[in-house]
Amino acid sequence: LWGWAFTLIIISSYTANLAAFLTVQRMEVPVESADDLADQTNIEYGTIHAGSTMTFFQNSRYQTYQRMWNYMHSKQPSVFVKSTEEGIARVLNSRYAFLLESTMNEYHRRRNCNLTQIGGLLDTKGYGIGLPLGSPFRDEITLAILQLQENNRLEILKRKWWEGGKCPKEQDHRAKGLGMENIGGIFVVLICGLVVAIFVAVMEFVWATRRSAETEEVGVSARSPGKEGTQASDSKAALHTSNDRHGGKKELRSGWAGRGIYRAPWRRHSKGRPAGPLELVG
Structure with missing residues (x-):
């Protein structure tokens, strides 16, 4: 009985978790990468006009990025915005995906919990400080930046200014498997059932042993009068x-x-x- 109850609870928990997973999967927007964004037309996407991100798509030779550039360049009304604030407002008020640099993306996501990042980075590049050609300060500034990076000072400053927002780090909202904290109770039920079953088995064994001993004593007593003769x-x-x-x-x-x-x-x-x-x- 306890084994059947344990099996029934396990199957019920798995079925409930699977149903929740399928429901969440249908509710989520089917866009998790640049390829998904390029293959659909329900969600518009764009960049800051004449910005570095727009230039990246315009000069890219990657097929997916070329398709995205052709879409943004020909889309009417225009999908380009004049500033980061305008792009964020458009994201919040319409079905629009704003393409911008990861540092700005992370900074604004930490301060507005309704924003999220879809997929990974499109590309990676470094930052530098622009100086006039032949500037005598170039080597000194380069060494200072390397020392700050080696001492982890740049990472400390980033955490100070980027993580000062009110929104926690993004968590994975996808359906997850059931853990011990979710199904630990049914294992407690199973263990209790095993303990009760073992106790009952021991009691039955003791009772049967005593019953057998009493039966043998009665038989011996019945044969005792004629034994001596x-x-x-x-x-x-x-x-x-x-x-x-x-x-x-x-x-x-x-x-x-x-x-x-x-x-x-x-x-x-x-x-x-x-x-x-x-x-x-x-």
């Missing part, structure tokens, strides 16, 4: 006297052969004389 008869039947034919010597032999009564007939000579010592036969 039977042993006496057996002892008498096992005692025989043998007579030596010539010397008249008598010999007492005894033997024990169980509970049967044995007889020792005299072996007679043809003239009626004893043929030899008596023996126990039977």
Whole structure:
């Protein structure tokens, strides 16, 4: 019974989790990468006009990015915006995906919990400080930046200014498998059932043992009155006297052969004389 209950609860929990997973999957927007964004038309997407991101798509030779550029360049009304604030407002008020640099994306997501990032980075590039050609400060600034990076000072400053928002780090909202904190109770039920089953089995064994012992005692008591007389008869039947034919010597032999009564007939000579010592036969 406990095993069937455990199996039923496991199957029910799995079915409920699977149903929730399929429901969430249908509710989510089917866009998780640039390829997904390029293959659909329900969600518009664009960049800051004349910005570095727009230039990246315009000069890219990657097929997916070329398709995205052709879409943005030909889309009317225009999908380009004049500033980051305008792009974020358009994301919040319409079905629009704003393409911008990851640092700005992370900064605004930490301060507006309704924003999220879809997919990974489109590309990676470094930052630098622009100086006039042949500037004498180039090497000194380069060494200072390398020292700040080596001492992890740049990462500390980034955490100070980027993580100062009110929104926590983004969590994975996809359906997850059931953990022990979700199904631990049914294992407790199973263990309790096993303990009860073992206790009942031990009690049944003890009861059966005592019952068997009592039955044997009753049987032995019922046979006790005739036991002494039977042993006496057996002892008498096992005692025989043998007579030596010539010397008249008598010999007492005894033997024990169980509970049967044995007889020792005299072996007679043809003239009626004893043929030899008596023996126990039977």
